[in-house]
Amino acid sequence: MGLPYLSRISAGAFVCLFLIAAFCRAQDRNPLAGDPKAAKAGEYEFRINCALCHGLGARGGGRGPDLTRAQKKFAHSDADMFQIISNGISGTAMPANGTNGQGVGMTDEEIWQIITYIRSQEVKAPAKPLGNAVHGKELFYGDANCSLCHMVEGKGGRVGPELTGVGGSRTRDAIIDSVRNPSRRLAWGLSEATKEFPQEYESVTVVTQEGKEIKGVTLNEDSFSVQIMDMNEQIHLLDKSTLRSFQKSRQSAMPPYGADVLSDKDLEDIVAFLLSVGAK
Numbered sequence: 198m199g200l201p202y203l204s205r206i207s208a209g210a211f212v213c214l215f216l217i218a219a220f221c222r223a224q225d226r227n228p229l230a231g232d233p234k235a236a237k238a239g240e241y242e243f244r245i246n247c248a249l250c251h252g253l254g255a256r257g258g259g260r261g262p263d264l265t266r267a268q269k270k271f272a273h274s275d276a277d278m279f280q281i282i283s284n285g286i287s288g289t290a291m292p293a294n295g296t297n298g299q300g301v302g303m304t305d306e307e308i309w310q311i312i313t314y315i316r317s318q319e320v321k322a323p324a325k326p327l328g329n330a331v332h333g334k335e336l337f338y339g340d341a342n343c344s345l346c347h348m349v350e351g352k353g354g355r356v357g358p359e360l361t362g363v364g365g366s367r368t369r370d371a372i373i374d375s376v377r378n379p380s381r382r383l384a385w386g387l388s389e390a391t392k393e394f395p396q397e398y399e400s401v402t403v404v405t406q407e408g409k410e411i412k413g414v415t416l417n418e419d420s421f422s423v424q425i426m427d428m429n430e431q432i433h434l435l436d437k438s439t440l441r442s443f444q445k446s447r448q449s450a451m452p453p454y455g456a457d458v459l460s461d462k463d464l465e466d467i468v469a470f471l472l473s474v475g476a477k
């Protein structure tokens with residue numbers, strides 16, 4: 198067993214080295230940098246493949262970050278950006294080139310055009326954060342009760358999505374909208390490699406055969422079974438055929454926070470806190 202196994206590893210390592218070398222040679226600088234015609238073509242590609250998540254004008258949408266910020270989380274150089282657009286960011290909703298989420302596969306040239314376009318849209322002076330992140334953190338874990346349902350950096354509840362990364366992947370406006378009008382757009386849960394689309398956080402109420410009512414959010418569902426997290430963070434895996442009743446709703450399990458409960462200023466502070474965590 199020893200020898201063939203070893204040689205497989207070294208063959209694999211060799212292929213990797215070869216790929217890395219080829220990658221570095223071909224893709225360390227943008228051959229189309231600053232070319233206005235390329236930026237125009239890139240804008241067209243962007244609309245088809247990226248705007249769904251990153252918004253029109255790359256200013257961010259409900260599902261992807263604002264790409265006009267000069268300070269990016271991963272895509273510092275053009276080469277980083279090429280790599281991210283080609284391979285996606287694993288563990289996040291950012292898909293690889295040519296996979297389900299991102300339309301038809303793009304050529305290297307088209308990817309460089311998109312990068313030229315994104316660079317042309319960047320705002321050079323980063324916007325100053327509007328809120329006070331320190332106060333926002335106090336509210337999040339304190340009076341505003343967000344941490345009853347949400348975890349940030351390992352602290353908090355689990356009924357709602359983990360929010361450590363939300364500031365890096367959602368815009369300020371999208372976060373504000375999620376707090377003021379939670380039901381307007383339900384958050385997506387973690388995507389699993391085997392699933393084409395991640396599950397949304399739909400609310401669900403079931404009655405089991407024994408007559409027990411369970412209310413919570415859907416973590417996962419297929420034709421036969423449903424996985425629910427109830428409001429006490431217990432996870433239930435239920436066989437749908439055995440349930441007395443099964444009702445789903447697009448009314449978020451998160452209460453809407455009107456301006457009477459949470460002022461614009463306090464919400465801005467919470468957003469500043471989430472953005473500061475997300476930018477790390």
Ligand code: HEC
Nearest residue numbers: 246247250260261269270271272289290291298299365366
């Ligand atoms: C299905 C939604 C989706 C699509 C489609 C999508 N993205 Fe993304 N993208 C994301 C998300 C979400 C992130 C943030 C991941 C994270 O950090 O959590 C991201 C991150 C990025 C980043 C890194 C940003 C940074 O701050 O470093 C770049 C660059 C990027 N996307 C470019 C693109 C381009 C170009 C396209 C189209 C070719 C595209 N994306 C299509 C969801 C998407």
Ligand code: HEC
Nearest residue numbers: 341342343346356357372375379382383384398449450451
């Ligand atoms: C009773 C539980 C609960 C409380 C309290 C709560 N949330 Fe939520 N939150 C949820 C659930 C469940 C979702 C997923 C459904 C949805 O998108 O509305 C969610 C979604 C979100 C999203 C969208 C995340 C995404 O990935 O798009 C944000 C942002 C958010 N909450 C922020 C907050 C903030 C800030 C507070 C405090 C001011 C708060 N939540 C209080 C349960 C809660």
